[in-house]
Amino acid sequence: MREGIVGIRRSRMPFMISVFSVAIALLVVGVGVLSVDNGLQYIGDMQANYDLEIFLKNDISTIDSRELADIINEYPGILRMEYLSKEDAAALYNAEFGEDVLSLLDDNPLPSSFRITFEEDYRSAGYIHSFIQSVNILNGVDEVIFKKDLFEKVQGIMKLIYTLATAGLFMIILSTVFLTANNLRLMILARYEFIETIRLLGASDFMIKSPFFLEGGILGFLGASIAVLAIILMEISLAYYHIIDLPVRIMNHPELILGLLVFGVSLSSLGVLKAVRRMLRFVA
Amino acid sequence: MREGIVGIRRSRMPFMISVFSVAIALLVVGVGVLSVDNGLQYIGDMQANYDLEIFLKNDISTIDSRELADIINEYPGILRMEYLSKEDAAALYNAEFGEDVLSLLDDNPLPSSFRITFEEDYRSAGYIHSFIQSVNILNGVDEVIFKKDLFEKVQGIMKLIYTLATAGLFMIILSTVFLTANNLRLMILARYEFIETIRLLGASDFMIKSPFFLEGGILGFLGASIAVLAIILMEISLAYYHIIDLPVRIMNHPELILGLLVFGVSLSSLGVLKAVRRMLRFVA
Amino acid sequence: MIQFKNVHLRFDSGISLRDLNFDIKSDEFVYLFGDSGSGKSSILKMIYMDFFPNSGSVSVFDQDSSYTNRGTIAKIRQRIGMVFQDFKLLADRDIYSNIALALEIQGMKTDEARRKVFATADDLGLRTKLPLYPHELSGGEQQRVALARALVISPDILLVDEPTAHLDETASAVVTEWIWKAHNRGASVVFATHNEQLIKRDPARTITMETGQIILDRE
Amino acid sequence: MIQFKNVHLRFDSGISLRDLNFDIKSDEFVYLFGDSGSGKSSILKMIYMDFFPNSGSVSVFDQDSSYTNRGTIAKIRQRIGMVFQDFKLLADRDIYSNIALALEIQGMKTDEARRKVFATADDLGLRTKLPLYPHELSGGEQQRVALARALVISPDILLVDEPTAHLDETASAVVTEWIWKAHNRGASVVFATHNEQLIKRDPARTITMETGQIILDRE
């Protein structure tokens, strides 16, 4: 029995438990950051589709529509302008409804159109309204449809997601820091005998703190490395099984890897240092 | 110095640290669940606006449009149907563009319409398509506009959010369980001396385990209570400062409070029990 | 009561206890005498089933330790009072609780336990120390607390490992007196010591150890 | 070297050490003799600045403990070898590391430290125990490890608290011999004990304590 107990004390169990905790904490942080990034990217992609659709008169010639495109393109703030011919529109319609409804008709009733996406800075209701007004009176323009509803809803959702995600991430990082700090405090508490004894043998506070600081750094580095490896593994298996196609991956973002490592190392070494300091003060 | 050290050992520090950890963990879980609920509710509200707009012929009489409404209402799966008169449409238009553009014209060119929202179960592209087809041929119907784009995008976003949020929540709960379990393991490791000694004095495994189990339960209860109180405080201050109006609140969901308490108590008591068991096996 | 038959105990370090054979009856008082490192504590550990022989058998209360499960070991230990060489007091409990712990484990009601703890503390001159914590006591005082914890349960077997190492003549005499009193009340006692003086003062059967072997066993 | 002037030390428990006055010079060997609970360990704790007097002054190496900061206390302790009554060996380090620890703290290079650890272990008959862990040693062996850790740093002051409590005659003689050798090499020694025999064998100045007071101080 004594052997067993002493075995536990001799073993690096508290250290390994702490490494494991840091790894989990950083895994959560890393996955959190990546999820938010990926989510925003995905929604951003969808939104950037187009803001405005300008339908042209049915009888407009190709040359006239080219001219019109040039005029419209002069307006400031246009990020992208896409021309949809009558045929493109028909193809789209068919694709949307899954049937070749239009081929039953003699004539293609769908108009040709421009789809316009504004630059971020110009995407305000005021500017878009004045844009619509001036485009509306151009020759060959039949109707301008501002996808305001969609636009504003997506904006609203994005804002909500962004707020929630940022708040959530912040909270998760914070609680992660707390939980890890608690873990490290417990780890240090379990070493009171060691601290007491070497102090009685003449170790200065600095001599007591520095190896713990170093140990904390190593612990954090190990934890962070495990977290990064786990994330990479997750990404690889997501890709391998074609579950989801992530636009943002940690493998392409060394700064994120570095960030996690730095965060892990500093969190652990400072956490351990703080716990030891508190203990040294406690036992003054 | 000895006094200080022994003071730490005598104090309930590891216990308090663990309570704190459980509280943070459950706070994260609780806020996570509530955020996802609130987010989904909010998005759901936005989406439920309407799915389909049926524009009526310009010359339709009020009586005819009433009749039409009755016919359409017969279709299955309609959650909500809203009639927009020409005047309503004009008011909306003005509201959207901020100016009384239409009053400049002699006649109101906007048609009256029905806005239809489908029940969740009927909100499939297939059903909506067949609905459009049969409504289109009704007398008095000019055009049916399926807000497919918006609909699908919101659906897509919701699905993404739902997936991410569920996965995130799952991961957070899982890591929370792990971190708390680690914390409890460290707490128990620090008690090896106690366990060793009472075992030598003839305490059976059951006698060793049961007080720890109880202590774990108390710890979990305290932690969960703190978490619930913190969440309620957060909700109150959010409401007090009018920062956000939450549709889902923990105060209105006793089952969530109960859930957190049960989760906290069982997590801690079982976590402690598991740690003690492992230790008892270790020191066999 | 306690029976060692051809007991061998080998440690990883290469050191071993060899060919131990003896019987201790239920009303015996036995000194386990030997130099430092001769194996006294190891024998006591085999009796309270912390160590198990590599060969041969150790029986206590007619239970062979090699075939006894953990639940039964716990019950056997409840009938054994032990004074460990390093005391094993709990630093986070006061002296009262440390002594009462042994009774708690036996499931004794608080009132009776209370009376017993106070009585035993009085016997060993520890009354004023009850509210203190172990680190507030001197080495000798801690040793007496360890004995109080062993005596309070009125054990059937009393194992004491150098119980006077930290005590002066007077205190030592008090402690041995109470150990003898426990013996007179019916406990078999195994008293491990390196101190010949002690044995001369209160002679009894003495098992003498030398580097892991019994070299003498006589009254 | 060590100077107690009108020292009073009161514990929360009400017990106190009163009016302690003595000087220990740099080449002295002093026994601190007294019954269990008389205050021997408390005096040693004041010398290594773990306890501080409530009034009066304790000076070590001409530093008044009441006006010494933590950094300086650490440096003073590096010049003091201590054998604690409860040994204070680190359970998670083997004997070699336990002894080497004292040298590590002084920043000694590994090679020299290694030589010193082996030499000291040889002196005290611990050579074969170096790779073991404290729990694998007998009580007396652990006590000798504690002494080895104190001697290995060639201290200017050697404080030993009942260093033979767990030792038989022979081992006890070896241990006291090495304590005397350290003294002969220039260390001042304070030897706390309750054992009159020891003092008779190797007489020296003896400060006798009784319930917190010095009742005798003579060669």
Ligand SMILES: Nc1ncnc2c1ncn2[C@@H]1O[C@H](COP(=O)(O)OP(=O)(O)OP(=O)(O)O)[C@@H](O)[C@H]1O
């Ligand atoms: N767990 C262990 N692992 C390895 N060796 C051990 C272990 N326990 C004891 N020993 C060795 O067995 C020998 C006898 O130890 P034991 O503690 O029984 O001696 P002892 O007679 O009680 O001595 P002391 O009077 O010094 O306490 C010692 O040399 C010790 O090193």
Ligand SMILES: Nc1ncnc2c1ncn2[C@@H]1O[C@H](COP(=O)(O)OP(=O)(O)OP(=O)(O)O)[C@@H](O)[C@H]1O
């Ligand atoms: N930290 C403390 N708090 C309260 N009382 C204490 C403390 N330390 C020691 N005492 C008391 O002071 C008295 C002297 O203790 P000390 O340890 O100095 O005795 P000692 O002479 O070393 O005895 P022993 O030979 O038994 O080790 C004892 O009665 C003890 O209870």
Ligand SMILES: [Mg+2]
């Ligand atoms: Mg022993």
Ligand SMILES: [Mg+2]
């Ligand atoms: Mg003492």
